[in-house]
Ligand SMILES: Nc1ncnc2c1ncn2[C@@H]1O[C@H](COP(=O)(O)OP(=O)(O)OP(=O)(O)O)[C@@H](O)[C@H]1O
């Protein structure tokens with residue numbers, strides 16, 4: 517069932533004392549372009565420079581290849597109820613994302629909406645952004661003071677997008693909503709081919725933009741957690757303020773043995789192995805509600 521606005525939920529639930537962050541939304545400079553807000557959903561446990569670089573890659577691609585103009589960029593850390601191994605509690609993950617945003621000095625905003633409540637599907641998260649920006653705020657301004665509706669789009673690595681072709685992980689109606697109504701920018705990720713990631717999503721090709729990594733960089737949160745467990749330095753893989761925060765709070769010292777024992781050089785294989793051996797327990801689309809979490813695909 518969709519709401520009158522075409523959202524997949526009738527009403528949004530907000531965490532206590534929640535305010536939508538919008539102080540770094542920008543004015544549209546070129547009125548001939550379509551304003552777009554990029555939303556990256558994920559665990560961010562912890563946030564790395566690669567998560568931050570995704571936005572830079574997308575902004576370059578958009579500026580050179582599309583008729584969009586980026587007016588806002590957001591990280592949306594997932595709820596603790598996602599229950600993925602290595603998922604530190606939302607309080608720390610959001611704090612680290614905020615430190616990374618401050619450190620970058622740019623326009624990145626952290627939306628704690630999904631982090632501090634029950635699990636919310638990505639289709640609902642994108643609806644939440646659309647509602648807050650286009651309905652509550654009334655869109656963004658052009659330099660002439662005219663108000664424009666903003667296009668909300670998902671930003672994700674090719675590993676995440678390839679799960680959209682895995683049976684049982686995403687519901688078809690949510691894919692129709694995410695890829696048909698909103699659209700996605702996909703950042704190439706080592707070990708997860710772009711073509712393979714999108715082969716089964718051809719129906720929505722017009723809304724899927726693929727961005728190659730010109731400098732290969734395979735930093736992942738899993739590897740960072742493994743380094744920390746083994747007492748290895750993670751400086752220059754993530755912002756200094758985040759490294760300091762991890763040290764001060766003694767984070768990622770006691771992750772599960774299974775994760776800690778994984779080979780540092782085999783994250784891709786580790787992902788494949790875990791997704792092929794662990795059954796995906798997500799309920800069929802028709803049964804799922806906004807309060808359920810898909811069993812994490814990497815569990
Ligand atoms: N090195 C990378 N290249 C491209 N995309 C990336 C990279 N690292 C993370 N991403 C993307 O960032 C988003 C959030 O990722 P997530 O928080 O799961 O990070 P991760 O490093 O994959 O975490 P973990 O190692 O814990 O699985 C996802 O869309 C993911 O595909």
Ligand SMILES: O=C(O)c1ccc[n+]([C@@H]2O[C@H](COP(=O)([O-])O)[C@@H](O)[C@H]2O)c1
Nearest residue numbers: 557558559594637638639685686687810
């Ligand atoms: O909405 C869904 O059905 C859905 C199915 C699988 C994954 N997701 C989202 O994709 C993100 C995956 O993050 P991660 O860290 O497991 O790569 C996270 O934000 C999940 O909420 C969402």
